[in-house]
Amino acid sequence: MDLSQLQAASKQYPKSPDFTPSYGTAGFRAAAALLPSTVFRCGALMAARSLKTDGVTGLVVTASHNPEADNGVKLVDPTGYMLCQEWEVYADRLANAVDPDDVLAELQKLQDSECIPSGHAEVMIAHDTRQSAAELVGAARCGVEAVGGAAVLCGLLTTPQLHWMVRQRHLGLPCSEESYFSSFLRAYEGLLRGHAASEAQVLIIDCANGVGGGKLQQLQPQLAQLGLELDLRNCGRGVLNEGCGADFVQKDRQLPLECDGVGSAARCASIDGDADRLVYFLPHGAGLRLFDGDKIAALAALFIQSLLEGLQGPSVQIGVIQTAYANGSSTQYLRDTLGCQVVITPTGVKHLHEEAVKFDIGIYFEANGHGTVLFSPDLLQRLRKLQANEPAARDLLALADLVNQAVGDAISGILLVEVALQRLNMTMAAWGSLYADLPSRQLKVTVEDRSIVTTTDAETRAMTPDGLQESLDQAVQRTPSGRAFVRPSGTEDVVRVYAEASTQEGADLLAKTVARVVYRTASGVGPAP
Ligand code: G16
Numbered sequence: 001m002d003l004s005q006l007q008a009a010s011k012q013y014p015k016s017p018d019f020t021p022s023y024g025t026a027g028f029r030a031a032a033a034l035l036p037s038t039v040f041r042c043g044a045l046m047a048a049r050s051l052k053t054d055g056v057t058g059l060v061v062t063a064s065h066n067p068e069a070d071n072g073v074k075l076v077d078p079t080g081y082m083l084c085q086e087w088e089v090y091a092d093r094l095a096n097a098v099d100p101d102d103v104l105a106e107l108q109k110l111q112d113s114e115c116i117p118s119g120h121a122e123v124m125i126a127h128d129t130r131q132s133a134a135e136l137v138g139a140a141r142c143g144v145e146a147v148g149g150a151a152v153l154c155g156l157l158t159t160p161q162l163h164w165m166v167r168q169r170h171l172g173l174p175c176s177e178e179s180y181f182s183s184f185l186r187a188y189e190g191l192l193r194g195h196a197a198s199e200a201q202v203l204i205i206d207c208a209n210g211v212g213g214g215k216l217q218q219l220q221p222q223l224a225q226l227g228l229e230l231d232l233r234n235c236g237r238g239v240l241n242e243g244c245g246a247d248f249v250q251k252d253r254q255l256p257l258e259c260d261g262v263g264s265a266a267r268c269a270s271i272d273g274d275a276d277r278l279v280y281f282l283p284h285g286a287g288l289r290l291f292d293g294d295k296i297a298a299l300a301a302l303f304i305q306s307l308l309e310g311l312q313g314p315s316v317q318i319g320v321i322q323t324a325y326a327n328g329s330s331t332q333y334l335r336d337t338l339g340c341q342v343v344i345t346p347t348g349v350k351h352l353h354e355e356a357v358k359f360d361i362g363i364y365f366e367a368n369g370h371g372t373v374l375f376s377p378d379l380l381q382r383l384r385k386l387q388a389n390e391p392a393a394r395d396l397l398a399l400a401d402l403v404n405q406a407v408g409d410a411i412s413g414i415l416l417v418e419v420a421l422q423r424l425n426m427t428m429a430a431w432g433s434l435y436a437d438l439p440s441r442q443l444k445v446t447v448e449d450r451s452i453v454t455t456t457d458a459e460t461r462a463m464t465p466d467g468l469q470e471s472l473d474q475a476v477q478r479t480p481s482g483r484a485f486v487r488p489s490g491t492e493d494v495v496r497v498y499a500e501a502s503t504q505e506g507a508d509l510l511a512k513t514v515a516r517v518v519y520r521t522a523s524g525v526g527p528a529p
Helices: 006-011 036-053 085-096 100-113 133-146 159-171 177-192 211-225 246-252 293-308 328-337 349-356 377-386 391-402 410-423 428-432 468-477 504-521
Strands: 028-031 057-061 070-076 122-127 150-156 201-206 228-233 268-271 278-284 287-291 318-323 341-345 361-365 371-375 440-445 454-456 461-464 483-488 495-500
Touching (some): 006 036, 006 100, 006 133, 036 100, 036 133, 070 159, 085 100, 122 133, 159 177, 177 391, 211 228, 246 268, 246 278, 278 293, 278 428, 293 318, 293 328, 293 361, 293 428, 318 328, 318 349, 341 349, 349 361, 371 377, 371 391, 371 410, 377 391, 391 410, 461 468, 461 483, 468 483, 468 504, 483 504, 495 504
Parallel strands (some): 201 228, 201 268, 318 361
Antiparallel strands (some): 028 070, 268 278, 278 287, 361 371, 440 495, 454 461
16 A cells, blocks of 8 residues: 555645544444545545455445434445444544544554555445535545545445445446446346236335435336336425434334325335435324334345245245344244244444344344345355246345345335235235334433443443443333333434333333433433433
């Protein structure tokens, strides 16, 4: 790695002295004005990662579900997955280096400890719709070039598109945006051939005023020809993620903007700012009936099991990976009714992904709608051998092409849900009644320093601060079918609270009680919950 230009370039991107960035759940996130130094250094880091792996890496400038004023960076390994977790420590050290000398010293240490070879480094860079994107993409590019790498500017893309493209490069397959769309469409058409509903299906999609809206617009004509009419809302006129988007719909359980008055029969979906999360909903009274990531996982498992019935030979191991946010009823349904193995991991798709690859088919979804379905290389090989004679093998191969194999993808997720509903001949009502969600509530508490809240057992128990878990346990014991946990967010400056109970009132009260405990024991700021 050529570090001779690094210090000079680094001077253009000084770090604010009181800014201590931290690689969180999915990369760095903060107010956009603070981030140029972080993004510059991430550019250099991903060039080093490219040399280390002898592959093309990726970097997306996005803060996903966060407000417009925030931004962030997501880092992509050549496999198309998130940056391997062992390297997060380098990212943290580099991002916190105090000055250009320190940046150089950290990269030299990285070079030595990882034995980074010299050679050609290449980093694909994309961004979402935030106004701060141009400056931060410039910083990322400068970081890549400062260590002698080549930056490939891919422009405005959803996060999963960039992950997919990086993976395709790795596999030596076409990696343009056009091939992204055409490969999903081909798989969708193949899976629906002979099974399509007789009438066109209409789907209203809340696009969060993010990057996904424009991308879905590009797909609209072809999908309409295949019997799926997309009615796109929050497509860019309003404010990103404000009063709309998958995070708003899933957490606040309110109809997003531009979706009031659509009628209770309208099938709706909501994606987030960088289009890697997806939830479905039906308007219901003043609110909505939510089909979250857990429901998508259940539908996917049911659909895959139905396809596997037609497959000859040894049984296929299906694993479903969830987090502590998974509704208790969903876990019970997957385990007891469908007979799937269920694994619970900490929050963050990087953790779920790591478990999903251990199965022949790993279905991973967070309740917030972030997830995908992974097929193991061995299973794909077996299916390829069988496809000439077995329609089930062909369908499963098409499904592996339909579902983004790199990372959770709202666009691919919509096609998965639509295919599954049509192939299973299932209405939204039937999907909703696979199991009944236990009432739940999520809250956020702002505290002086969220890092004082630490957790264990896949985030189900708090270790610090003192007294927090004990008070939480007491509140849970007083609540019929109660369950609750707290954890520091890795994307926002808050502590998150989750509570579940046999009634909505019980869940609301438990969440509020726990939020107050957090506020008291972890030095809450602002008005008490
Ligand atoms: C990111 C991660 C998700 C995680 C979410 C919330 O999503 O990719 O795995 O569930 O953050 O994380 P936290 O609760 O730590 O704030 P996104 O869509 O914001 O990139």
